[in-house]
Amino acid sequence: MNRRLLLRHGGTPLALTYERKGGRLALDLGGRRFEAEVTREGFWFDVRSSGRATRCAVARGRRGLWVSCEGRSFFLEEERAETAAKGAPSADELRAPMTGRVVQVAAGPGAAVSEGDLLVTIEAMKMEFRLVAPENGVIAEVRCEAGARVELGDLLVVLEPRA
Amino acid sequence: MKKVLVANRGEIAVRVCRTLRAMGIRSVTVYSDPDRGAPHARAGDESVAIGPAAPAQSYLDAAAILDAARRTGADAIHPGYGFLSENAAFAAECRAAGVVFIGPSPESMARLGDKSAARRTAASAGVPLVPGAEEIGSAERARTEAERVGFPVMLKAAGGGGGRGMRLVRAAGEMEAAFDAARREAKSAFGDDRLLLEKYVHPARHVEIQILSDGREAAALGERECSLQRRHQKLIEESPSVAVTPGIRAAMEGAAVSLAIAAGYSGAMTAEFLLGRDGAFYFLEVNTRLQVEHPVTEMRSGLDLVRAQIRIAAGRTLAEALETSRPELRGHAIEARLCAEDPYHGYLPQTGRILALAWHEEDGVRVDSGIAEGQTLTPYYDSLLAKVIAHGRDREEARSKLVRALRGTALLGVTTNQPFLIDLLEDAAFRKGETFTDTVEARAWPAPDGIPDPALAAVAAFSSAPRSAGRADEDTDRYSPWQRLGAWGRR
Numbered sequence: 001m002n003r004r005l006l007l008r009h010g011g012t013p014l015a016l017t018y019e020r021k022g023g024r025l026a027l028d029l030g031g032r033r034f035e036a037e038v039t040r041e042g043f044w045f046d047v048r049s050s051g052r053a054t055r056c057a058v059a060r061g062r063r064g065l066w067v068s069c070e071g072r073s074f075f076l077e078e079e080r081a082e083t084a085a086k087g088a089p090s091a092d093e094l095r096a097p098m099t100g101r102v103v104q105v106a107a108g109p110g111a112a113v114s115e116g117d118l119l120v121t122i123e124a125m126k127m128e129f130r131l132v133a134p135e136n137g138v139i140a141e142v143r144c145e146a147g148a149r150v151e152l153g154d155l156l157v158v159l160e161p162r163a
Numbered sequence: 164m165k166k167v168l169v170a171n172r173g174e175i176a177v178r179v180c181r182t183l184r185a186m187g188i189r190s191v192t193v194y195s196d197p198d199r200g201a202p203h204a205r206a207g208d209e210s211v212a213i214g215p216a217a218p219a220q221s222y223l224d225a226a227a228i229l230d231a232a233r234r235t236g237a238d239a240i241h242p243g244y245g246f247l248s249e250n251a252a253f254a255a256e257c258r259a260a261g262v263v264f265i266g267p268s269p270e271s272m273a274r275l276g277d278k279s280a281a282r283r284t285a286a287s288a289g290v291p292l293v294p295g296a297e298e299i300g301s302a303e304r305a306r307t308e309a310e311r312v313g314f315p316v317m318l319k320a321a322g323g324g325g326g327r328g329m330r331l332v333r334a335a336g337e338m339e340a341a342f343d344a345a346r347r348e349a350k351s352a353f354g355d356d357r358l359l360l361e362k363y364v365h366p367a368r369h370v371e372i373q374i375l376s377d378g379r380e381a382a383a384l385g386e387r388e389c390s391l392q393r394r395h396q397k398l399i400e401e402s403p404s405v406a407v408t409p410g411i412r413a414a415m416e417g418a419a420v421s422l423a424i425a426a427g428y429s430g431a432m433t434a435e436f437l438l439g440r441d442g443a444f445y446f447l448e449v450n451t452r453l454q455v456e457h458p459v460t461e462m463r464s465g466l467d468l469v470r471a472q473i474r475i476a477a478g479r480t481l482a483e484a485l486e487t488s489r490p491e492l493r494g495h496a497i498e499a500r501l502c503a504e505d506p507y508h509g510y511l512p513q514t515g516r517i518l519a520l521a522w523h524e525e526d527g528v529r530v531d532s533g534i535a536e537g538q539t540l541t542p543y544y545d546s547l548l549a550k551v552i553a554h555g556r557d558r559e560e561a562r563s564k565l566v567r568a569l570r571g572t573a574l575l576g577v578t579t580n581q582p583f584l585i586d587l588l589e590d591a592a593f594r595k596g597e598t599f600t601d602t603v604e605a606r607a608w609p610a611p612d613g614i615p616d617p618a619l620a621a622v623a624a625f626s627s628a629p630r631s632a633g634r635a636d637e638d639t640d641r642y643s644p645w646q647r648l649g650a651w652g653r654r
Contacts, residue, residue, distance in 0.1 A: 003623070005622070005626055009614060014614070016622070016623060018620075020624070023624075025620050025623055027619060036617065043519040043575070044521070045624055047617035047620045047621055049620055050616070054617035055571070057573035058575075059576065061518055066519075067618045067621055067622050069614075069615050069621070071570040072585075073575060073578065074614050076614075
């Protein structure tokens with residue numbers, strides 16, 4: 001288990017550890033383990049767990065995370081998020097932070113990149129934004145090209161992290 | 164009628180604009196300062212700022228609204244429900260200003276809108292009344308009348324509704340305190356401390372009849388049952404009612420029609436009744452306006468009641484307004500009111516920013532909404548955000564469709580009664596049709612405990628996407644990618 005989320009629901013702490021490989025998650029809530037497969041579309045998350053498909057929605061507010069699942073919503077305060085140093089890495093998705101135009105794609109599929117390396121440059125409202133790798137890894141997919149218009153939230157690059 | 168000003172806000176203003184657009188009539192909406200940019204303020208062809216947040220200085224300010232109508236050249240005003248919709252003085256001011264008020268005349272409003280006057284009109288039209296008395300001037304008189312009809316009794320404000328100025332009195336010893344409290348509350352809420360007293364019919368269902376009338380002729384469009392309430396405010400409404408037999412329906416419709424005719428009523432009207440377990444029913448009050456729950460009737464009849472209101476106000480006959488000789492009611496419709504309130508903590512009103520919003524789409528599902536993603540909900544107005552209505556061939560089909568629609572709706576950022584509505588619709592009592600006015604409040608409805616596993620998995624998937632440590636910008640949050648801008652971001 002390489003990631004840990006410390007959340008609080010209605011005053012009760014929730015310690016959630018999970019490991020993610022692409023869309024597959026292995027989760028542990030206070031010693032109880034379960035698995036899920038998750039695909040995402042905007043704020044929707046389609047979750048398959050224990051043979052059952054469920055649609056959830058997640059958004060971050062000023063004070064924490066809101067999640068809704070089949071008409072029931074929960075507000076989760078985030079205590080702090082931690083990433084353990086060891087354990088299997090999981091894929092990271094780089095999405096467009098705003099609607100704009102791709103100026104440059106700096107790395108192609110299969111390229112090894114280091115934390116902080118430039119991946120994509122986007123221009124919006126006459127300003128350029130440099131999108132960099134959050135950690136060391138290999139580019140698994142590039143979903144955009146120079147000159148293309150992208151919408152807020154569009155998937156740009158998938159990075160497979162390496163320890 | 165070429166241009167109509169909608170003197171309301173939220174979902175009803177949006178809904179009225181939809182019909183105006185379909186009829187090729189230009190629309191003007193009005194908004195208070197905190198409603199600038201709200202969906203209703205953008206729903207019309209034009210929009211006018213009418214004042215600050217306080218309703219008395221904006222949506223209830225007759226002068227400001229008439230001024231907006233004059234400035235935009237509107238030839239009619241649709242008042243929606245609430246606010247100025249049942250204000251006979253406002254209807255008279257519209258008439259004096261040469262603007263058509265889409266609703267009844269001030270005279271029929273006065274005869275039916277006031278609870279005491281309505282009781283007298285009902286009595287003279289032969290409509291059964293809850294045993295009681297009007298114009299109760301003292302606690303002593305109230306005690307005498309209560310002993311005559313038998314405890315428990317209800318004290319009610321003659322001049323208004325919405326649960327204010329209302330007190331349940333179970334025994335003679337409680338009368339004095341209840342009388343004083345109801346009178347104070349009525350005075351401050353409606354500027355009118357007249358009280359009336361009615362026997363408390365219990366257990367009872369709340370059943371109402373929808374009427375359309377042109378002043379000479381009235382048509383009844385079946386009933387709606389609205390028994391599921393909290394704080395005397397409706398949560399779920401349906402048509403038909405499982406408890407209304409053809410005989411009861413015919414009698415109730417007859418009573419409602421005779422009320423409309425007796426008052427020379429013109430427009431849409433609702434007569435409310437209490438229906439006891441024994442099938443006996445009693446007149447409660449008349450609402451001289453469009454009801455919140457009117458879509459239930461629209462879903463069954465295929466009629467657009469706002470369109471009918473407008474046509475009647477424009478001088479058409481009932482037959483012309485209905486555009487059919489005999490409207491037919493088909494299937495079953497149920498409506499749920501989605502409100503910004505915490506159902507598990509005293510229905511406390513909730514505010515905040517809507518971070519994500521998506522409705523369920525399906526044949527036979529209608530959503531009348533006054534909200535949009537990114538909107539900040541303010542504490543100034545009613546907590547009603549939207550109505551979700553489902554229509555099916557039978558009650559179970561409508562019920563399961565409505566549950567599916569509520570489950571498939573995502574509204575993040577503000578606590579709502581969404582899960583509670585699902586609980587009510589899924590409850591054994593509702594499935595069996597055992598719905599009474601005290602069903603909601605007589606029981607404890609526990610909050611869901613624990614967060615379901617799929618929700619935790621979704622949160623984990625959301626959190627593991629690149630996040631920004633530097634900016635917690637809600638605008639970009641819904642796509643979450645930028646949640647770790649520090650790492651992924653500008654350098």
